[in-house]
Amino acid sequence: MAGPTVLLPGTDVAARIEASVAGAVEEAHEGWVRIRPDRLLEAARFVRDDRALDGSFLNSLSAVDRYDCFEVVYNLTSMAHNHQFAMKVRAGHDDPVLPSVVSIWYGAHLQEREAYDLLGIRFEGHPDLKRLFLWDGFPGHPLRKDFRQLPGGFSPGLQRFPKEDPNAWGGEFRAD
Amino acid sequence: MPIKTEPFIVNIGPQHPSTHGVFRMRVTLDGEIITDAEMVVGYLHRSMEKLAEERTWTQNIPFTDRMDYLAAMTGNLSYCLAVERLAGIEVPERAQVLRVLFAELQRIASHAMANGTFINDCGAWQTPLFYMFREREKVLDLFEMTCGARLTLNYMRIGGVAFDIPDEFMPALRALVDELPDRIAEYEQLLVDNEILIMRSRNVGVLPPELAINSSVSGPMLRGSGIAWDIRKADPYSGYDQYEFEIPVGHQGDCYDRFMVRMEEVRQSLRIIKQAMEALPAGRHCADVPLSLRPPAGEIYSRIESPKGELGFYLISDGGPTPFRFHVRSPSLINLTALKEMVTGSSVADAIVTLGSIDINVGELDR
Numbered sequence: 445m446a447g448p449t450v451l452l453p454g455t456d457v458a459a460r461i462e463a464s465v466a467g468a469v470e471e472a473h474e475g476w477v478r479i480r481p482d483r484l485l486e487a488a489r490f491v492r493d494d495r496a497l498d499g500s501f502l503n504s505l506s507a508v509d510r511y512d513c514f515e516v517v518y519n520l521t522s523m524a525h526n527h528q529f530a531m532k533v534r535a536g537h538d539d540p541v542l543p544s545v546v547s548i549w550y551g552a553h554l555q556e557r558e559a560y561d562l563l564g565i566r567f568e569g570h571p572d573l574k575r576l577f578l579w580d581g582f583p584g585h586p587l588r589k590d591f592r593q594l595p596g597g598f599s600p601g602l603q604r605f606p607k608e609d610p611n612a613w614g615g616e617f618r619a620d
Numbered sequence: 621m622p623i624k625t626e627p628f629i630v631n632i633g634p635q636h637p638s639t640h641g642v643f644r645m646r647v648t649l650d651g652e653i654i655t656d657a658e659m660v661v662g663y664l665h666r667s668m669e670k671l672a673e674e675r676t677w678t679q680n681i682p683f684t685d686r687m688d689y690l691a692a693m694t695g696n697l698s699y700c701l702a703v704e705r706l707a708g709i710e711v712p713e714r715a716q717v718l719r720v721l722f723a724e725l726q727r728i729a730s731h732a733m734a735n736g737t738f739i740n741d742c743g744a745w746q747t748p749l750f751y752m753f754r755e756r757e758k759v760l761d762l763f764e765m766t767c768g769a770r771l772t773l774n775y776m777r778i779g780g781v782a783f784d785i786p787d788e789f790m791p792a793l794r795a796l797v798d799e800l801p802d803r804i805a806e807y808e809q810l811l812v813d814n815e816i817l818i819m820r821s822r823n824v825g826v827l828p829p830e831l832a833i834n835s836s837v838s839g840p841m842l843r844g845s846g847i848a849w850d851i852r853k854a855d856p857y858s859g860y861d862q863y864e865f866e867i868p869v870g871h872q873g874d875c876y877d878r879f880m881v882r883m884e885e886v887r888q889s890l891r892i893i894k895q896a897m898e899a900l901p902a903g904r905h906c907a908d909v910p911l912s913l914r915p916p917a918g919e920i921y922s923r924i925e926s927p928k929g930e931l932g933f934y935l936i937s938d939g940g941p942t943p944f945r946f947h948v949r950s951p952s953l954i955n956l957t958a959l960k961e962m963v964t965g966s967s968v969a970d971a972i973v974t975l976g977s978i979d980i981n982v983g984e985l986d987r
Contacts, residue, residue: 447856447861501833503921503930504932504949506934506949508945517921519949530921551957554954554957558953576662579662
């Protein structure tokens with residue numbers, strides 16, 4: 445495990461993915477490799493299970509608003525080979541939808557919920573996709589670049605926070 | 621005669637001492653056995669990632685104090701390191717050693733808090749917690765004499781540290797380093813073979829190693845599950861490759877193993893501190909960095925081993941005075957991914973112990 449961790453060049457990772465999942469790579473760069481969204485699940489399963497790449501540990505899932513599109517970055521580490529590499533995928537800006545990778549890395553569960561909450565990217569196939577930090581009914585997704593302030597202005601006090609619907613979690617409030 | 625029970629839902633938290641902040645766990649119970657658990661967070665969400673996009677690179681350092689306020693040093697360090705790697709800034713030798721020194725002191729303070737509250741959750745009401753606080757207090761005194769603050773330190777800067785250590789620092793640190801081994805021995809005598817603690821935490825909240833890796837768990841939780849992975853060894857930063865220390869691992873992945881890993885890590889931190897005290901060179905404590913720093917356009921994912929786990933920053937620069945994207949990989953949030961798997965099938969009392977052994981910090985969880 446002696447360090448330091450090697451950062452695999454994205455072009456090498458791209459060649460390795462391309463050899464098994466042909467046509468999945470959209471663009472390769474020195475620091476990352478970008479995957480076509482419709483081939484994301486195949487490519488993700490490949491990089492996790494491949495012995496040479498061994499991207500079994502998902503460090504971080506970060507979503508970025510690039511003005512004309514949304515980008516999701518998967519930073520992966522192999523503990524066996526002590527290397528890391530980054531995989532990216534892009535979604536359109538108007539209705540961002542991407543396949544969920546929770547079935548491949550369970551660690552993406554909360555991070556995809558966070559990206560959905562703050563940037564409004566829907567992850568199809570996520571077992572429980574709902575807001576993580578903000579409450580249901582919050583207007584908009586605050587980490588988007590065009591979100592400057594709350595629509596309707598700022599109104600202090602608790603009235604901004606709606607009461608929780610007891611039926612949403614299958615119970616009723618009891619006073620006793 | 622079989623007795624039929626009906627599942628019912630209980631909210632643990634958000635205002636409850638065992639939730640370590642405003643954290644809420646909504647559990648479905650069948651009798652006393654948990655059949656489903658769901659976490660509800662966001663009570664402490666301060667939208668730091670959005671705010672950080674409006675502030676300069678240097679102005680963002682205080683945000684990292686307020687994430688994990690029990691380990692502000694490592695928050696500072698992780699962010700400053702990420703910016704330095706992005707901008708290609710060399711840190712002076714003395715600043716590197718001071719950073720290691722303070723990061724390890726912070727680890728001792730944070731682990732003392734984690735283990736103290738964990739034993740508190742196990743039912744040893746307050747006494748061990750205040751024993752642990754005794755040592756944490758001395759570490760905080762050292763921080764106070766160096767940078768004036770005890771919790772939100774704001775000590776590290778891009779390119780080094782804010783102040784050099786004062787004259788009275790080294791004697792106080794030497795006294796602490798001489799005293800701590802006896803204290804650790806005292807805790808071990810009190811706790812490690814304690815029948816009640818073992819009964820309460822052995823085979824509780826077991827996390828198998830495969831699930832630990834697949835759910836991106838890091839830090840003492842990952843090592844408690846038997847995986848010797850420590851970023852200080854695997855990807856050394858700030859000159860950690862020059863220090864000798866070992867990585868303690870657990871065997872069963874239960875709450876007791878996580879407790880023991882933290883206990884042993886305090887001892888290893890002490891080893892690093894002793895070596896850093898010897899190695900501390902003379903020189904400058906901060907490099908020359910322009911106040912209006914503009915790192916070249918690019919992106920970086922940089923991580924360090926914080927007391928809670930892998931604390932990473934994903935930063936994108938567009939060449940401007942503020943970050944284009946400031947994303948925090950917070951260990952407190954991601955370590956909770958496997959919470960449902962760990963508590964399902966156990967009783968409510970065991971779920972409290974499991975949550976205590978994860979060592980979350982809600983400030984960092986919600987950001």
